[in-house]
Amino acid sequence: MDLEDGGAKLIDVARLANCSPATVSRVLNGNPNVNEAVRDRVVRAARELGYVPNGSARALRSTRTRLVGAIIPTLDHAIYATMVDGLQARLSEKDVSLIINTSGYDIDLEYEQARLLVERGVESVVLVGSTHLPTTLAMLEQKRIEYVYTYTSKAMESGAAVGFDNEKAGRTAARYLLDLGHSQFGMIAGITRDNDRAAGRRDGFLNELERSGIDHTRVRVVEGAYRLDDGRRCMQRLMEEERRPTAVFCGSDILAAGAIKYSHAAGIAVPGEVSIVGFDNLEIAELTSPELTTLEVPARDMGRIAADYILASPSQRLHLRQRELAIRLIVRESTAPVRR
Amino acid sequence: MDLEDGGAKLIDVARLANCSPATVSRVLNGNPNVNEAVRDRVVRAARELGYVPNGSARALRSTRTRLVGAIIPTLDHAIYATMVDGLQARLSEKDVSLIINTSGYDIDLEYEQARLLVERGVESVVLVGSTHLPTTLAMLEQKRIEYVYTYTSKAMESGAAVGFDNEKAGRTAARYLLDLGHSQFGMIAGITRDNDRAAGRRDGFLNELERSGIDHTRVRVVEGAYRLDDGRRCMQRLMEEERRPTAVFCGSDILAAGAIKYSHAAGIAVPGEVSIVGFDNLEIAELTSPELTTLEVPARDMGRIAADYILASPSQRLHLRQRELAIRLIVRESTAPVRR
DNA sequence: TGCGATCTAGAAAACGGTTTCTCAAAATTG
DNA sequence: CAATTTTGAGAAACCGTTTTCTAGATCGCA
Numbered sequence: 001m002d003l004e005d006g007g008a009k010l011i012d013v014a015r016l017a018n019c020s021p022a023t024v025s026r027v028l029n030g031n032p033n034v035n036e037a038v039r040d041r042v043v044r045a046a047r048e049l050g051y052v053p054n055g056s057a058r059a060l061r062s063t064r065t066r067l068v069g070a071i072i073p074t075l076d077h078a079i080y081a082t083m084v085d086g087l088q089a090r091l092s093e094k095d096v097s098l099i100i101n102t103s104g105y106d107i108d109l110e111y112e113q114a115r116l117l118v119e120r121g122v123e124s125v126v127l128v129g130s131t132h133l134p135t136t137l138a139m140l141e142q143k144r145i146e147y148v149y150t151y152t153s154k155a156m157e158s159g160a161a162v163g164f165d166n167e168k169a170g171r172t173a174a175r176y177l178l179d180l181g182h183s184q185f186g187m188i189a190g191i192t193r194d195n196d197r198a199a200g201r202r203d204g205f206l207n208e209l210e211r212s213g214i215d216h217t218r219v220r221v222v223e224g225a226y227r228l229d230d231g232r233r234c235m236q237r238l239m240e241e242e243r244r245p246t247a248v249f250c251g252s253d254i255l256a257a258g259a260i261k262y263s264h265a266a267g268i269a270v271p272g273e274v275s276i277v278g279f280d281n282l283e284i285a286e287l288t289s290p291e292l293t294t295l296e297v298p299a300r301d302m303g304r305i306a307a308d309y310i311l312a313s314p315s316q317r318l319h320l321r322q323r324e325l326a327i328r329l330i331v332r333e334s335t336a337p338v339r340r
Numbered sequence: 341m342d343l344e345d346g347g348a349k350l351i352d353v354a355r356l357a358n359c360s361p362a363t364v365s366r367v368l369n370g371n372p373n374v375n376e377a378v379r380d381r382v383v384r385a386a387r388e389l390g391y392v393p394n395g396s397a398r399a400l401r402s403t404r405t406r407l408v409g410a411i412i413p414t415l416d417h418a419i420y421a422t423m424v425d426g427l428q429a430r431l432s433e434k435d436v437s438l439i440i441n442t443s444g445y446d447i448d449l450e451y452e453q454a455r456l457l458v459e460r461g462v463e464s465v466v467l468v469g470s471t472h473l474p475t476t477l478a479m480l481e482q483k484r485i486e487y488v489y490t491y492t493s494k495a496m497e498s499g500a501a502v503g504f505d506n507e508k509a510g511r512t513a514a515r516y517l518l519d520l521g522h523s524q525f526g527m528i529a530g531i532t533r534d535n536d537r538a539a540g541r542r543d544g545f546l547n548e549l550e551r552s553g554i555d556h557t558r559v560r561v562v563e564g565a566y567r568l569d570d571g572r573r574c575m576q577r578l579m580e581e582e583r584r585p586t587a588v589f590c591g592s593d594i595l596a597a598g599a600i601k602y603s604h605a606a607g608i609a610v611p612g613e614v615s616i617v618g619f620d621n622l623e624i625a626e627l628t629s630p631e632l633t634t635l636e637v638p639a640r641d642m643g644r645i646a647a648d649y650i651l652a653s654p655s656q657r658l659h660l661r662q663r664e665l666a667i668r669l670i671v672r673e674s675t676a677p678v679r680r
Numbered sequence: 681t682g683c684g685a686t687c688t689a690g691a692a693a694a695c696g697g698t699t700t701c702t703c704a705a706a707a708t709t710g
Numbered sequence: 711c712a713a714t715t716t717t718g719a720g721a722a723a724c725c726g727t728t729t730t731c732t733a734g735a736t737c738g739c740a
Contacts, residue, residue, distance in 0.1 A: 007483055009726060020690045025728055033688060050482060055460045056399035057726035060695045065396065067460075074425060081421035085414060088442055092453065097439045097460055102428055113432065120395045120407075120437055142390060143347055228623060257627055283568060287597050287627045350697060360720045365698055373718060397696035400725045686737070694729075700722090707716065 008049035017045035028053065059121060066096045068310055069117035070126040073105045077226055078282050079252075079299050080128065083150060086303025087126060094311055107194050111136045118143050124310040130154060130161070131196045146317075148306045151197050151297075153324035162305045162323040166197045169295055169327050170204025170249070173277050176329055177247040178212050180275065181338040185209060186238040186245030187221045188231060188255045198223075198251050201279065205249050220245070224255055231258015232265075239268060246274055246338050253278040253285050253294055260288045260334065271336035281330050290333030298325045348389035356385035368393065399461060406436045408650055409457035410466040413445045417566055418622050419592075419639050420468065423490060426643025427466060434651055447534050451476045458483050464650040470494060470501070471536045486657075488646045491537050491637075493664035502645045502663040506537045509635055509667050510544025510589070513617050516669055517587040518552050521678040522615065525549060526578040526585030527561045528571060528595045538563075538591050541619065545589050560585065564595055571598015572605075579608060586614055586678050593618040593625050593634055600628045600674065611676035621670050630673030638665045 010028075014021045019038055026034050027042040045051075059065040068091055072080045088098045099120060101113035111133045117125055118139060124146040137159070140147050147159045155161035177185065187205055190198035206216040222237050224230030231254060238245060239262075250256035256278030263270045270276055270290055278285060278294035285292040302325065309320045350368075354361045359378055366374050367382040385391075399405040408431055412420045428438045439460060441453040451473045457465055458479060464486040477499070480487050487499045495501035517525065527545055530538035546556040562577050564570030571594060578585060579602075590596035596618030603610045610616055610630055618625060618634035625632040642665065649660045 011726080021727080022691080022729080023689055026689085029728085035688065038689080050479070052455065052458050052479075052483070054400070054726050056396045056405065057695090058728075059396035060394070060400050060697085061726080061728040063695075075415065075421045075428070076418075076425050078416075078418060078421070081415045081418070084440075085416050085442060088415070088440060092441060092456075095456060097441075097456060099437045099439050100424075100428060101432060101437075102425060115392065116432075116435060116437060118392050139390070139392075143392070228626060254623070261626070283594070284624050284627055286568060286601070287624055289629050361697075362699080362721080363719055366719085369698080375718060378719080394696050397725090398698075400727085401696080401698040403725075682740090684738095686735100688735080689733095691732080692730090695725105695727090697725090699724080702721085703719095705716100705718085707714100709714070710712095 008051045010051070010053065012049055013042065013045045013051050016049065017041040065121040065123060067099060067120060067122045068096055068124045068126065069099045069101065069114075069120070069122040071101045071103050071110050071113050071117070072126075072128050074102050075100075077252075077254075079280050079297060082299040083303040083306075086300035087307050088303070090304045090307030091310070096311070105191065105195060107131060107133050107136070111139075114139060118145065124148065126150060126306050126310075129196045130156065131194050146310065148309055150302045150306055152200075153322065155322045160309050160317070160321045160323075162302050162309060162320075162325070164297065164325050164327045166200030167204030167207070169279070170201040170206075171208040172204075172327070172329055173201075173249045173279075173295060174205045174208035174212075176331075177249065177275060177277065177335070178209070180247070180335065182247035182275065183214065183338070184243060184245045184247065185214065185219045186241075186248045187219060188234040188238065188248060188250040188259060189221055189223050190251035190255070191223050191225055201251055224258075226252050226254050228254060228258040228261065231255035232262040233258075235259035235262040236266070239263075239266065239274075244274070247277075247335075248274060249277045249279075251279055253280045253282045253292060256292055256294065256334070257284055257288050260290075260292070271334050272339065275335040275338075277335060285330070285332065288334070293332045293335040294330050296328045296330050298327070301325060348391045350391070350393065352389055353382065353385045353391050356389065357381040405461040405463060407439060407460060407462045408436055408464045408466065409439045409441065409454075409460070409462040411441045411443050411450050411453050411457070412466075412468050414442050415440075417592075417594075419620050419637060422639040423643040423646075426640035427647050428643070430644045430647030431650070436651070445531065445535065447471060447473050447476070451479075454479060458485065464488065466490060466646050466650075469536045470496065471534050486650065488649055490642045490646055492540075493662065495662045500649050500657070500661045500663075502642055502649060502660075502665070504637065504665050504667045506540030507544030507547070509619070510541040510546075511548040512544075512667070512669055513541075513589045513619075513635060514545045514548035514552075516671075517589065517615060517617065517675070518549070520587070520615065520675065522587035523554065523678070524583060524585045524587065525554065525559045526581075526588045527559060528574040528578065528588060528590045528599060529561055529563050530591035530595070531563050531565055541591055564598075566592050566594050568594060568598040568601065571595035572602040573598075575599035575602040576606070579603075579606065579614075584614070587617075587675075588614060589617045589619075591619055593620045593622045593632060596632055596634065596674070597624055597628050600630075600632070611674050612679065615675040615678075617675060625670070625672065628674070633672045633675040634670050636668045636670050638667070641665060 014024045075081045103110040130152045149161040152163045153165045189202045192199040222234045224234040278292045281294045281296035285294045354364045415421045443450040454476045470492045489501040492503045529542045532539040562574045564574040618632045621634045621636035625634045
């Protein structure tokens with residue numbers, strides 16, 4: 001009768017070790033109040049039976065699941081995949097498992113996924129950005145589930161945030177291009193609907209221009225999803241305008257790469273005729289020709305730091321609630337002073 | 341006393357709906373043997389209380405967790421991230437959650453993660469490639485957990501596989517370059533240790549060359565991790581050889597992109613002096629100049645099909661056990677007939 | 681030696697659902 | 711209309727752990 005169904009249970013270990021289930025539980029959980037000899041017998045018995053505890057039972061009784069959820073727009077974009085990679089790596093060091101869901105930038109779908117995560121008993125949830133359904137947040141709060149915003153630095157009343165200031169990032173791009181002497185601007189933003197980050201970048205960019213006397217209505221902003229082709233198309237629209245921009249800020253490196261592609265095809269010199277700034281500093285920023293000037297987003301760090309927050313004790317958390325990471329301008333070859 | 345701890349439980353719903361817990365359970369699980377009126381009361385009560393079932397309790401009693409695990413080398417490489425994206429999307433349509441772990445190409449670490457997944461009660465595990473510790477597989481089998489190999493088409497005795505034939509892929513690359521008239525070859529392989537896929541690609545490449553009378557000892561093979569810089573360095577080593585190759589096959593697009601970068605810097609014309617073939621057909625293949633000739637790996641499809649297998653009933657599964665997907669050669673600009 | 685404090689470990693009660701068993705009422709049948 | 715089947719719903723057992731409660735054994739110390 002050795003071909004057991006699922007395997008040995010705790011009580012089987014107890015029997016083999018000739019002790020009570022309670023004792024086995026204590027040994028397995030590192031409770032010190034157990035005699036050396038017994039401990040040994042239990043460990044041996046557990047190994048012999050190939051015993052693996054039943055997580056559901058454990059979770060049910062102890063009300064601790066050691067489960068974390070993350071809901072991100074997509075794994076198809078390196079910026080999120082890398083964040084998750086960092087998050088997962090750090091969590092798994094502490095035997096915490098990560099359930100991941102992709103919402104495709106849809107906050108209604110996000111709610112459904114959050115609900116499922118709650119049902120699974122996750123103890124924390126990592127979210128992207130700060131645009132979420134009120135019901136989503138209410139549900140998490142009602143269930144006393146920690147949540148962490150990423151890619152944004154503004155935490156709400158409850159919940160924490162680890163990320164950067166998207167508006168400041170937009171301003172940085174504007175400042176840099178202004179300093180190069182540009183005065184004709186265009187922007188290829190990501191889709192800003194339900195996306196505070198894309199919107200923040202755009203607003204920061206426009207605001208900084210405005211502060212330097214450039215009316216934002218004179219700045220053409222087009223939006224595209226995060227695909228190469230969108231970048232191409234958007235750049236085309238920008239360059240077919242009556243007054244061509246000499247400087248274009250893109251909401252992501254992918255869009256920027258597409259913009260460069262289009263420029264090549266259309267015989268527009270980069271950065272000779274138009275300077276292009278990307279966002280993210282993905283590996284591809286080094287692959288475009290010319291190489292892409294861009295803003296570096298600390299994706300992996302965000303994941304790691306979010307994990308640190310989650311793993312911290314409630315008292316430690318207070319210090320970690322709001323964490324703004326720096327974003328750096330990486331100057332490469334796709335930008336130059338404006339040509340007279 | 342409304343500020344409840346975690347929220348309402350099933351029994352609270354039962355009380356409010358004035359029925360037994362069993363009935364509530366039936367309603368929530370779509371059991372048809374329940375009167376319309378009662379069903380209505382239960383649904384209403386559940387909504388009113390914001391009831392969310394406790395997954396652990398449910399899993400414990402029903403022995404079904406609706407949890408799937410995936411262990412991949414890294415999320416930092418688009419080829420895996422995209423597969424996971426497809427996998428997750430399909431699974432979540434059926435309310436199955438995905439726990440993901442990255443092993444960093446370390447099969448010992450993979451075992452630890454598999455163990456944790458087993459403990460969590462996952463019903464299936466998605467693995468990458470076919471190189472795994474015997475104990476890992478034994479554990480899964482003993483616990484009657486389905487597992488699926490991806491990125492390889494050879495299933496073992498037990499378990500399923502959805503992927504492609506890496507050796508055939510290597511042969512395809514060789515055939516293509518041979519047909520272009522090349523006779524001096526080099527290869528930049530991924531790290532082949534514990535990596536059947538990278539090794540398969542290399543072997544297929546060398547075998548096909550050998551079949552055409554090219555001694556494999558004359559083909560220099562260097563290995564690099566999957567970073568741009570590794571591609572650069574490897575290409576350098578290849579091109580500093582006495583007899584320079586005129587055709588180089590790279591185990592991934594990233595390596596190929598690095599190789600092209602190096603060639604540029606070193607003033608070696610691509611494809612004039614050396615043809616370069618990549619592998620994966622990532623988005624970056626369109627960004628290099630010249631654009632990269634490469635082999636397309638159906639990453640997203642693998643994820644989706646793996647999900648289909650997992651979601652299938654045991655009887656359906658038999659048909660799906662081994663699924664070989666086609667890989668296509670995408671000819672772009674980085675390859676050309678050998679120069680006389 | 682005796683008495684409280686400290687260890688050690690077992691018995692039994694949870695945890696929050698699902699499932700089985702049972703039975704009354706309603707519907708169907710001859 | 712009686713006998714039989716079907717339907718609807720409750721009572722109670724159960725899933726596999728952890729935790730609380732309890733108590734015997736051992737120890738320290740007066």
